[in-house]
Amino acid sequence: MPITLENKLVVAISSRALFDFEEENRVYEAGVAGGDDQSYMRYQLDRLDLPARVGVAFPLVQKLLAFNQGNGIDKHRVEVVVLSRNDPVSGMRVFRSARQVELKIERGVFTRGRDPFGYLNALGAHLFLSANERDVRGALTAGFPAARVYPESAKKAELHPDEIRIAFDGDAVLFSDEAERIFQRNGLDAFQQHEIERAATPLPPGPFKPLLQALHRLQTLAGHEVPVKIRTALVTARSAPAHERAIRTLMDWKIDIDEAMFLGGLDKGAFLREFEPDFFFDDQTRHCVSAARVTPTGHVPSGIANHDNA
Secondary structure (H helix, E strand, O other): OOOOOOOOEEEEEOHHHHEOOHHHHHHHHHHHHOOOOHHHHHHHHHOOOOOOOEOOOHHHHHHHHHHHOOOOHHHOOEEEEEEEOOOHHHHHHHHHHHHHOOOOOOEEEEOOOOOOHHHHHHHOOOEEEEOOHHHHHHHHHOOOOEEEEOOOOOOOOOOOOOEEEEEEOOEOOOEOOHHHHHHHHHOHHHHHHHHHHOOOOOOOEOOOHHHHHHHHHHHHHHOOOOOOEEEEEEEEOOOOOOHHHHHHHHHHOOOOOOEEEEOOOOOHHHHHHHHOOOEEEEOOHHHHHHHHOOOOEEEOOOOHHHHHHO
16 A cells, blocks of 8 residues: 555654754854854754754644554554755754654655745645745645744743643634635625625634534544543634624634634633643634734734735
8 A cells, every 4th residue: 555644644744843953053044144054054054963842833743643652554644744945954853852852753745945835746745834924825825724833932832741732813814814814805894784784604614614613523533542532622713693694604614713703803822821721723813912912823914814924
């Protein structure tokens, strides 16, 4: 039988999202600015045996890989692939660091400065995490769930070892930005009326629907066989009566979420501090900045809120 990643949750992740390579990245940028990437390669090679510090997405990856407990190909439910602008020589340190912390990552693609997101299709990725906004935008344009991580986000790897907690914004993340466009153009009252009139009409899917579906399948497939469970939350600026269309959309998708927070514009950071997710995804930078103070955070540069910066 040929090896395949079908029926697995596939996460593609850059080296800076998995490990704290911020110092190394400064060396890289200085070298590229001077037309020399050899200095960065030497820098990484000299530190080959020095374990890299954990990055913002490390706790999430560590928990996801727990779904592969057990023997046999039928137990291999999650694949994490390093997808990086690093050169292959520097990639050795990425794999070495993963092995030193017993993180079972076997596959990687290193493009030496070229856009890496084109390989997402070959991987069939359900999520791409990177610190490079250009790569993230390219992945989203290609139709893959992707987020720019905040490397300085708070990391709380020790929390809830038996649960993977992931929180999503609604509009322009799980759902399309259809309703958000109404709000931006005509204001809150028009937005509320628009959603009341369409309460029974499911919202079009947003870029992160495939990830939510994949997480739902993973939880169903694993059942009670693994010690780690998945808990999801919708954390949205919507409020009643616009809440109903969001809930009915998830029902139409046949996806259950565990918690829903309809905050009506309240600061999301305070609520995320209570939920304590392993990762939070939002399309608006102001929410991401607030969230990053308390939890690992990824910015999803999609929808009308990011149109001017595209």
